[in-house]
Amino acid sequence: MGEKVEVFGAWFSPFSLRVELALKLKGIQYDYIEEQIYKKKSDLILKYNPVYKKVPTFVHAGKPIAESIVILQYIDETWKENPLLPHDPYQKALALFWAKFMDDKLLQALIKARRRQGKEKEEAVAEAGEALRALEEELKGKKFFGGETLGFVDIVANFIAYWTPAMEEALGEEVLTSQLQQLPRLRQWCHDFLEHSVVKQTLSPKTELLEFMSTQFGTKPT
Numbered sequence: 001m002g003e004k005v006e007v008f009g010a011w012f013s014p015f016s017l018r019v020e021l022a023l024k025l026k027g028i029q030y031d032y033i034e035e036q037i038y039k040k041k042s043d044l045i046l047k048y049n050p051v052y053k054k055v056p057t058f059v060h061a062g063k064p065i066a067e068s069i070v071i072l073q074y075i076d077e078t079w080k081e082n083p084l085l086p087h088d089p090y091q092k093a094l095a096l097f098w099a100k101f102m103d104d105k106l107l108q109a110l111i112k113a114r115r116r117q118g119k120e121k122e123e124a125v126a127e128a129g130e131a132l133r134a135l136e137e138e139l140k141g142k143k144f145f146g147g148e149t150l151g152f153v154d155i156v157a158n159f160i161a162y163w164t165p166a167m168e169e170a171l172g173e174e175v176l177t178s179q180l181q182q183l184p185r186l187r188q189w190c191h192d193f194l195e196h197s198v199v200k201q202t203l204s205p206k207t208e209l210l211e212f213m214s215t216q217f218g219t220k221p222t
Contacts, residue, residue, distance in 0.1 A: 003061030005030040008045055010037050011204050012212050014159040015068040016056040021155045022075045024198045026082045038216065069099055072152060084152040098138065098145060099156040106131040110164055113175045114217075129179050132186060135160075139185040143192055150196055154189075161190040162203060170213035 005023070007030050009016030023030050035045055035055050048064035049057040057064055058071040060078070065071050073096075076084045085092045109131055112124035135157075138145065145153035164176045180187050193199055 004059075006033060006059040007031070008033045008035050008042075008048065008057040008059070009055045010035055012163075012209055013037075013055055014163040017158050017163075017202065018068045018155050019056045019058055019071050019075070020202050021150075021158065021198060022072050022084060024202060025084065025150065025155075026075065026079050028075070028079055069103070069156060072099075072155065076152065084155065086146065095146060095152050098135075098153045101131070101134070102153070102156045102159075106135070107159060110176060114167070114171070114173065125175055128175060132176070132179050132183055136183040136186045139189055144189065150193070150198070154193060158193070158199075160186070161193045163209075165190075166206060166209045167213050167217065170210045171217060 005028060007016070007019050007023070009019065009032060011034060020030075020032070033044070035042060037055055041053055045055070045057060046053060048059055049066045052066055054066075056068055056071060057066055058074070059065075060074075065074050072084065085095050106128060109124050109128035113121055113128055116124055142148075144150050145157065160176070168174055168177050180190065194203075
């Protein structure tokens, strides 16, 4: 397909990273437009994503799509080579289940654990631990969540390997990183994910990410 592909993203965003990883794994050429999402939103992001007004926003042949998991599905269905999802309908449904689980259960629990205090924080930490143990079990006998190759669920889960550990290092917290010590399969998955050639060429430099997170998120709400 020769139509123009554009990604409106933010260099530090794990959600933008999802889209870039998917495109690179499939060998799709694209134009990347950096958005200053913590400053004034651009006219283009307001035009292409008027509902959420956030990144990533994906534009293919002038047609915009929002929300990273929806974008990943579109990419996989539009460009068939190097599939990210299984062909089997049941296995595909399972992969989509785990992708949704990443955002709805684990990521939300980790965000709550950072923002809350006292009993609410304890409950969020426990919820995150339960979600991580479920992922540990799901990785049994597999290198990646989809098998031997990096796929849809791994792309969605990128925040486990890079973004959240960087956030915790910047803020002096250890909700995820401490629990990973008890989860050998998930810890090995993090290593394998970060060593993947496409991932290595796409990740933002850690020193810059740490500096950004310390500045942007260093003052935690009470």
